[in-house]
Amino acid sequence: MTKPLVVSIPHSLGREEAMRRLKTGLSRAASSVPVLSVDEERWEDNRMIFRVRALGQAAAGHVDVADDHVQVEVVLPWLLQRFAEAAQAAIRSRGQLLLTKKS
Template sequence: MSRPLVVSIPHRLGKDEAVRRLQAGLTRAARSVPVLSIDEERWEGDKMIFRVRALGQAAAGHVDVAEDHVRVEVVLPWLLQRFAEAAQAAIRSRGQRLLTKS
C-alpha cells in the first residue's frame, strides 16, 4: 500500500463555516476536472469520507475539518502516484478557492 497524499489548507472560517462551504462546493469543484468522478461522498460530522475515480483508477481518502485548517488525506493507486504532485497542487488550489470565496 502506498503512502497517503496529505494536503493541509489553512482557513479563518471556523469549523462550521468551513464544513458548510465544503459540503456546498465539493461536488461542483470536482465537476470542473473532466477526468475525475466521485463514487462516494459521505459526511460524518466534520469529517468527509470519499472515493473518487480518475483515469479508470480508484482512490479513497478523507477530509478532516478543524477550526483553522482542512486536512485532506488520499491514498492513490500506484498508477496515479506519478501524478501525486499535480494532484496535491490541484487539491490545495481548489480547496483554497472553496474556503476563501465569500
C-alpha cells in the same frame, strides 16, 4: 500499503462555515474536471469520507475539518501516483479558493 497524499489548508472561517462550503465543493470541483468522478461522499461529524475515480482508477480518502484548517488525506493507486504532485497542487489551489473568505 501506499503512503497517503496529505494536504493541509489553513482557513479563518470556523469549522461550521468550512464544512458548509465543503459539502457542495467536492461535487462541484469534480464536475469541472472531466476525468474525475465522485463515487462516494459521506460525512461523519466533521470528517468527509470520499472515493473518487480518475482515468479509470479509484482513489479513497478523507477530509478532516478543524476550526482553522482542513486536512485532506488521499491514497492514490500506483498508476495515479505519477500525478501526486499535480494532484497535491490542485487540491491546495481549489481548497484555498473554496475556503477563502469573501469580502
